[in-house]
Amino acid sequence: MTDIWTRLTEHRKAQGALRIEALFQADPDRAAGFSTSAEGLVFDWSKTGIDAKARDLLLELAAPVTARREAMFTGERINETEDRAVLHTALRNLEGSVILDGEDVMPEVRRTHERMRAFATQVRDGSFAGQGGRITDVVNIGIGGSDLGPAMAARALAPFHDGPRVHFVSNVDGADIADTLKGLDPATTLVVVASKTFTTIETMTNARTALDWMAAGVADPAAQFAALSSAAERTAEWGIEPNRVFGFEDWVGGRYSMWGPIGLSLMIAIGPDDFDRFLAGGAAMDRHFRSAKPAENLPVILALVGIWHHQVCGYATRAVLPYDNRLARLPAYLQQLEMESNGKRVAMDGSDLSLPSGPVVWGEPGTNGQHAFYQLIHQGTAVVPCEFIIAARGHEPELAHHHLLLIANCLAQSEALMRGRSLDEARALMQAKGLTGAELDRQARHRVFPGNRPSTTLLIPQLTPYTLGQIVALYEHRVFVEGVILGINSFDQWGVELGKELALKVAPLLEGKPAPGHDPSTRHLAALIRDARA
Numbered sequence: 001m002t003d004i005w006t007r008l009t010e011h012r013k014a015q016g017a018l019r020i021e022a023l024f025q026a027d028p029d030r031a032a033g034f035s036t037s038a039e040g041l042v043f044d045w046s047k048t049g050i051d052a053k054a055r056d057l058l059l060e061l062a063a064p065v066t067a068r069r070e071a072m073f074t075g076e077r078i079n080e081t082e083d084r085a086v087l088h089t090a091l092r093n094l095e096g097s098v099i100l101d102g103e104d105v106m107p108e109v110r111r112t113h114e115r116m117r118a119f120a121t122q123v124r125d126g127s128f129a130g131q132g133g134r135i136t137d138v139v140n141i142g143i144g145g146s147d148l149g150p151a152m153a154a155r156a157l158a159p160f161h162d163g164p165r166v167h168f169v170s171n172v173d174g175a176d177i178a179d180t181l182k183g184l185d186p187a188t189t190l191v192v193v194a195s196k197t198f199t200t201i202e203t204m205t206n207a208r209t210a211l212d213w214m215a216a217g218v219a220d221p222a223a224q225f226a227a228l229s230s231a232a233e234r235t236a237e238w239g240i241e242p243n244r245v246f247g248f249e250d251w252v253g254g255r256y257s258m259w260g261p262i263g264l265s266l267m268i269a270i271g272p273d274d275f276d277r278f279l280a281g282g283a284a285m286d287r288h289f290r291s292a293k294p295a296e297n298l299p300v301i302l303a304l305v306g307i308w309h310h311q312v313c314g315y316a317t318r319a320v321l322p323y324d325n326r327l328a329r330l331p332a333y334l335q336q337l338e339m340e341s342n343g344k345r346v347a348m349d350g351s352d353l354s355l356p357s358g359p360v361v362w363g364e365p366g367t368n369g370q371h372a373f374y375q376l377i378h379q380g381t382a383v384v385p386c387e388f389i390i391a392a393r394g395h396e397p398e399l400a401h402h403h404l405l406l407i408a409n410c411l412a413q414s415e416a417l418m419r420g421r422s423l424d425e426a427r428a429l430m431q432a433k434g435l436t437g438a439e440l441d442r443q444a445r446h447r448v449f450p451g452n453r454p455s456t457t458l459l460i461p462q463l464t465p466y467t468l469g470q471i472v473a474l475y476e477h478r479v480f481v482e483g484v485i486l487g488i489n490s491f492d493q494w495g496v497e498l499g500k501e502l503a504l505k506v507a508p509l510l511e512g513k514p515a516p517g518h519d520p521s522t523r524h525l526a527a528l529i530r531d532a533r534a
């Protein structure tokens with residue numbers, strides 16, 4: 001393995017100033033040869049610096065993935081630091097069986113899924129009503145994995161909404177819940193408290209506020225609450241009827257949980273059948289991931305491109321740029337999925353990582369980003385690999401000209417990033433404007449684009465529940481493959497704990513209570529805030 005890294009690094013060095021365009025000149029079939037198609041999706045990675053040799057070396061890196069992948073799908077405890085299996089895939093493959101500790105987990109998964117379907121149907125058809133009539137609004141209260149997935153998907157699938165309106169509250173900032181509840185009627189609102197642990201301070205604080213708000217409007221506030229959690233005893237303490245509690249097991253990680261109960265608000269919005277299509281898309285990607293050869297395996301290739309850019313080329317970040325306004329929350333969702341999973345500094349065995357771990361992931365939908373940060377992507381000194389996502393068809397046939405422009409912009413960006421504009425071309429432009437001499441040079445230099453900037457394009461037929469399921473599962477497996485190659489445990493998240501612990505200790509400081517052990521800067525800031533609030 002180490003040897004492959006050395007060979008990869010040396011190969012990258014040997015490429016020197018090689019331009020991506022030269023790879024196309026040398027290989028007329030590159031566009032097709034460096035695209036991977038599966039299950040109706042096409043991932044074009046030809047506009048990167050990966051040549052045939054780099055591809056072969058990268059594929060060697062993927063050798064350990066096969067065994068680890070089977071270990072995951074068959075319920076081995078691959079999350080070793082929490083001693084847990086990793087079986088979110090079981091939530092979308094509802095057929096068959098998965099044996100864990102001698103027991104098949106699938107009958108319970110199917111039972112919960114059926115209960116979700118029944119409850120969602122009742123909320124949608126009015127047979128479950130609020131104390132003032134049919135449910136008009138659903139407020140999902142959760143954070144992190146209990147928010148980002150369903151919130152991202154609810155937005156992505158807006159054309160499929162035919163149920164009550166859904167809202168998502170996550171931040172402990174009272175502004176979030178205040179702004180959301182303003183204008184809602186407690187008598188026709190369903191509050192869904194989504195928390196795997198049912199201890200997360202933000203979610204519990206928001207849920208308490210929602211309960212008080214509900215209590216001011218209806219006689220039995222808890223009757224309009226549902227809970228999504230693996231902590232049944234805690235949901236009972238809240239007085240939420242067990243028939244409105246939807247549980248899941250500790251083998252579903254928070255950021256991998258939208259396929260089960262955490263997806264309830266989405267299911268209510270789009271309906272159980274479309275939700276099942278979302279699951280079917282995820283399941284199709286699982287089958288592909290589990291069976292396709294590495295060279296034809298979409299998640300494996302996506303991961304290897306990521307490894308090439310971050311660990312081999314040293315590009316610090318990657319931008320996810322969906323040219324689809326409804327995927328506006330996808331970058332935020334992927335930030336948790338990728339950075340909470342692979343943002344680690346030690347390997348599974350506790351030793352320091354010898355390679356950089358995951359990159360910073362960021363992004364915004366196109367074309368908006370073009371008018372904001374693309375300047376840096378085109379001409380800044382940092383190279384940012386761009387991961388474009390486009391759907392061939394939109395959902396507004398009467399606005400097809402918008403969609404055409406959207407796609408044209410996306411393709412133009414990846415072309416411009418690769419091609420750039422040379423000094424000679426820039427000089428010709430300035431000459432045409434009548435400039436001469438030193439001023440011509442100066443102005444031309446500002447208009448040079450270095451080009452040779454890598455990008456990939458994921459092309460889907462249309463954004464539907466099914467294709468969204470495929471996309472989410474694709475990225476989940478990418479994270480897994482990168483984690484395996486780097487030797488990381490992608491399924492724990494110890495890095496979020498320290499700040500949580502300290503927040504509980506800082507709160508008394510703000511209230512002027514004795515709170516020993518804080519540093520001078522924190523004490524100083526707390527004193528200023530106390531004074532300002534006095």
Ligand SMILES: O=P(O)(O)OC[C@H]1O[C@H](O)[C@H](O)[C@@H](O)[C@@H]1O
Pocket residue numbers: 143144145146194195196197198199200203254255340493496
């Ligand atoms: O679902 P919960 O138990 O409320 O957890 C919500 C989130 O908070 C934690 O801090 C973790 O970082 C996330 O992985 C998790 O999704």
